[in-house]
Amino acid sequence: MLLLCSIIKLLKGDILVETNKHSDREYIIMTEIIENENVSQRQLSQKLGLSLGTVNVLMKKMIKEGIIKMEQVSQKQVIYMLTPLGMMEKGKKTISYIKSHYRGIYQTKEKIKTVLDKLNLEYENIFILKPDDEIGNLIDLALTEYKSENKQANIKIINEKLDMLKYQKNKDSVLLCAIENQELANNFFKTNDIKVVNLLERL
Numbered sequence: 001m002l003l004l005c006s007i008i009k010l011l012k013g014d015i016l017v018e019t020n021k022h023s024d025r026e027y028i029i030m031t032e033i034i035e036n037e038n039v040s041q042r043q044l045s046q047k048l049g050l051s052l053g054t055v056n057v058l059m060k061k062m063i064k065e066g067i068i069k070m071e072q073v074s075q076k077q078v079i080y081m082l083t084p085l086g087m088m089e090k091g092k093k094t095i096s097y098i099k100s101h102y103r104g105i106y107q108t109k110e111k112i113k114t115v116l117d118k119l120n121l122e123y124e125n126i127f128i129l130k131p132d133d134e135i136g137n138l139i140d141l142a143l144t145e146y147k148s149e150n151k152q153a154n155i156k157i158i159n160e161k162l163d164m165l166k167y168q169k170n171k172d173s174v175l176l177c178a179i180e181n182q183e184l185a186n187n188f189f190k191t192n193d194i195k196v197v198n199l200l201e202r203l
Contacts, residue, residue: 032047034082113145116153120150120153122174125154125156127175128158128175129157130178131178176197177198178200
């Protein structure tokens, strides 16, 4: 279910696969048009983070290629629709996105398992503070697989900083977290008794 949620976010354009930025932009435009024929170029500009002029150029190109068509419904309003060709192109891009996304999930999951394996050889206890986002979901997935293959591994998920108080005096422990800034991670769990490893620096 968690992976499905990530795929849905991907298909709605909340997650971009950096394989072809031009293709990404066209894909988001097609997705937005399907959801709302009345979507304006200004709204697309905000969604894509592009200038209005750039969106206009993209739209004209897609109209010329026969991917979308535009109809003037009033002096101030136009609507955009995907053509049959556009629907086929969107289908192809959807398959490409799904394949790319699952490939990324697998590769990241395996890297997390590699990090766990290295830490398990060095430390008696591994504590994990995971974020409540897609990375957290991947940590859960990797941890489930890793523990099924390494049943003796002593790994515990913690949710609060206070949970660390009873473990801080154990020098055979390591804290694995996923914080974007290593300095923030070190300051947040400032102690000489436990090693802090930032997973994001190992991926």
